[in-house]
Amino acid sequence: MKRYIYIFLSFSFILNFIACDLEELPQATASRIAIFETASGLELYSNSFYEMLPTPYDGVFAIDDNSDLIARNNVDSRFMPNALSPATSSGWSWSNLRNINYFIENTEQSPVAEKEHYLGLARFFRAYFYFGMIKRFGDVPWIDRTIDVDDDETLYGPRHDRFAVMEYVLEDLNYAIEHISTISEPTRTLITKDVARAFKTRVCLYEASFRKYHTQYGKEGTANTWFEEVVKTADEIKGYSLVEGANAYRNLFLQKTPNSNETILAVTLDANLQVFSSRNRRTISPTYGNRPSLTRRFINTYLNIDGNPFTSDPDYKTTPFTEEVKNRDLRLGQTIRVGDYHRTENGAPIIAPPNLEQAYTGYQIIKGCYDERFPYDDESRNENAHLIFRYAEILLNKAEALAELGTMTDAEWASTIGALRTRAGIQGTTLTQKPSTADPYMIEFYDGKFTDPVLLEVLRERAVEMITEGLRPDDLIRWRLGDLFAEAPMNGMYVPALGDYDLNEDGIMDVCFYRGERPSSSQASVFVDVTSAGVGNRILSNGDSGEIIWNPGAREWLDKKYLYPIPEADFLKNPNLGQNPGWE
Template identity: 50%
Template structure:
């Protein structure tokens, strides 16, 4: 939907200009847009520009703890500051506020106007939610400023409570007044999408206030968590959405991410692609190019959190630390094989299936993503992907419900079975589906959340990480849980038993990779690729090493420190905006 916006806005302007031909040139009429339902619909389509693009979603977790990439994000270095900052843009808000101010023509039925006002307020809530996540306190602008409206043009930042209360009022209005309750295309905001956004907003705000005690807002966190529960429950009880379980269990999860048309049993809103219209994205190009992408790679610390199929932690097995890749991925949560290359994964080249183990030209840790990648190599060459990209899906609603209720200490066995149990059952897991967990996984707790002792909350966080991996949620989750320091976690890859011994990663009888201190020159005619893990390459530190020198886990960029302090929980306001507005104070630590 978002890719049609320029065309739609041009149509609106054309319609206005055609119907204004006989008006005096000094007058401007809003009637052609605001006095018909068709005009309101055309205008409201421009709001979709507020939503994330396909790339925003499928590359969103490149800024996270569990994705290694070919460089450190500048935000995590000492060189980042207000002069490098961005995101303080308000043009989309003006567009929405203009609509809200003028959607009052009684020539249009009241219920119709309220529906479109609900859409406008949905997008204003989305807009402000993103601003608060990024900057914290921001000015609340609820009207269109005139050219001499200095109160708004030079507005101070309003309190978090004022802004988020206003966001809640907007999304409540949207939930109540949007009349569309289904959309076969999966590309239109419905009332259920509004409830999903409300559950997302309220979970974020409730947990942020709970764990960020420096705000002094912990007493209000329960209210937001209760609102998250109620909005998610509304969808669970009264909508037609469910988890996609059709077809092979080895593909029911991945199909959500490689399907051309959104699987609307579960996908509530998506960025939809079209080969015919040339509306495409570049996920394959990003994930299968040695130069165009950033070689996004899952880390071993995170991959270790995928459960065994019997529901037990993988890290409870003896010898898991030194288990080679081909062994460690067996009998695991089926989402693992639907997220990274392993085992029998194959690609299609020239109409023929070919084995496709991890390829170190494209991956740094050995855990190579396939979640958004179409199997045919045709799509690798440019921005040819036509698979839709989900923005909201029912699985997130279940996770929001479970987490909010667990944070309130109210999650029951029945709740667990309907949410976490259902998600794990789809992934082939057989154990622990009906009962709340009562044992803490020490590996998961130690590596991720040492301050959390509740096994229920820990397991919900595990599930959220696994289910929503590479969908752009992770950084915001770490922020709200006040676990930003995980952004400094070492990037580790799979275990290499020894140098100079080829490894068969998919057990097809053909060696795939060998790790060496010196790549031979010339290269021998062999099936496998060479990866150099010596201390230096051409006199410079080698970013790719083994933890024990001649064996161990792969490391990546241990030689470059990453920085995280409390100031990183918010981005700085761009320096140019602070200079333009003397009433705008910089975020703490970024002055």
């Protein structure tokens, strides 16, 4: 937690000479010498950049709520009809970039021997900043210096081509990897060479896929160069391993101190500094947050423990919950409530089947959530670290790049996808041999966009391993599968008929599905009325039976939504920015 203290001091120390507007110059003060002419000053200033990382309160766990894999309450404004517009858009903020560029300009003139390390940190964060802006807005102005107040050409100039700016992002990341002096560090909370490498694999994979699948830009021929960068950089990351053992996958996300074997970068929390997360509350509370639950469409992709697809069973569509969760990939039971899952209330153990008052589909998330109810479900008091980069993602990034390049071997398969599936308890040849036949369910899952059996299995693994870690929306964008944001069904567990159901086979009825009048004879603790299909309601797909279908409200996808519109106020201030296609 020292970093949070450093950040607070950094802001207090440099507040007087950081500008607030793009056209303002940072003003030098007597503190400038203390900052830029001492190693401690450079460290203090550079710690302010960490504020750009996901916040301790929100982390990354809610990002996937806006994807095709999770059902949630309401609809995000991006996917709600007529909600997103230049008037409602946001995010065209450049204060972080000004802070970074001011630091770079002054540090380049510093006499401090270790200045290259701090310049590497600054350029990592500049790449981090620009990657976020490019994903959101596409073309952006590339600015690598502080701007004079009379520099109208820059202040009121046009945006630069996103593909050209991405080349600068890659340059910054390569510089960071070369000059940051620390390879790794035990707390996993600081930017190191390996963090820069991990981020580079994520950036390059995004860019490679974007160039390949967004064919309107005509950049398909440049995609493989970026895929190759993913593989090369992933191979440079050494000294990490997948955590093994019973419940290893779930426990990885419950630790206050991140596991240093698998974690590459984390944001940590501390009750002593009143730095908490809202993870339990946002995931479990029936009245707070998005109330996320996994969809059955996604649950079906978890393999059987023998390595075969669950969907190869001709009766999979009508398999009830208590049976469909048995003999599956062990990550399923470490991601949602299944079987004999227990929680505690003030330390006392309680049986905790899926609660359909909290989870619309019945597939209730436990990944990253404490088992203790009080006070975590009702207050934002979680202290478990948010994992930003971990070794599993590096293996997945590399595997996807190899699949896209067509160079996956059985040996590479075993060391990437096979390793992840081994930890998940999966058995069979899928651990050592790349697939030769495409799973029809996975072809349909991705709307027929992918047919290569190796790539489809990599994508299956990516979704299962990384669920709730904030990557899924970007994945759909880079693959140009935005339609799934609106068209993927918000479906839940299969219900054979109206009536009471015991979801964990303990002899106690957990939920009653009914239509019309609530049955007085039911012994269930939760009642779900499936009469009306209106917004905020659930029905069964066949009326009195079938999959739960949740209606969060109207969802819409238009291709212009691959990019956010330039906010109206910023466009009016500088019409030379232009507007993104479809938002004019």
